[in-house]
Amino acid sequence: MAGLTAAALASVGFLAYQAAAGVPAADTAMPDVRSSxxxxxxxxxxxxxxxxxxxxxxxxxxxxxxxxxxxLDYDRVWLVDEDGRVSRTFGVTPGSVDPAPGTYRVTSRSNSVTGTDGTPIEHVVRFTNVKGVAVGFSAAVDGSRPVTDPTVKTGGIRETRPDGDAMWTFATIGEKVVVTR
Known part of the structure; x- marks a missing residue:
């Protein structure tokens, strides 16, 4: 029994190492994502x-x-491949409207539009609507992060431009989006 336990622990440790090794370390320029x-x-x-x-x-x-x-709790996104491996993870700045935890599908995409805050944005990937407010991921063309006004209903989840490029490539129409706490 002790041998099986040791083998299981070694396997879990190896898998954790592999998962961590596959995550890009270029996330250092992101703001502290512990609170939005x-x-x-x-x-x-x-x-x-x-x-x-x-x-x-x-x-x-x-x-x-x-x-x-x-x-929602960590203001963070993971792009997960079909084998369950994280191909990229990054922090985001949410809008003032959060979707409920659950599973959604990408419903629409726009290459470039103007955000609710008046900022030109690109690579918009929408996956739900909350009380008339579209919710999705996007990146500001000028690279800025929004200052969220809780009195204005916005569903934009802002990414950096490189993260927005990765999301745009990864999340095509119908792609699964899982929202968690």
């Missing part, structure tokens, strides 16, 4: 900052197969 401006401005104690965990680790119960995983 919307959460801080809203003063919602239920959305207080969480301690940062290993960004390579997918949230529990985030599905299987190829998918985009978006964590």
């Amino acid at each position: 401006p919307a959460r801080a401005a809203a003063g919602d104690a239920s959305k207080a900052p969480l301690p940062m965990r290993n960004p390579a680790a997918l949230p529990d119960r985030s599905g299987t197969g190829q998918r985009v995983v978006y964590s």
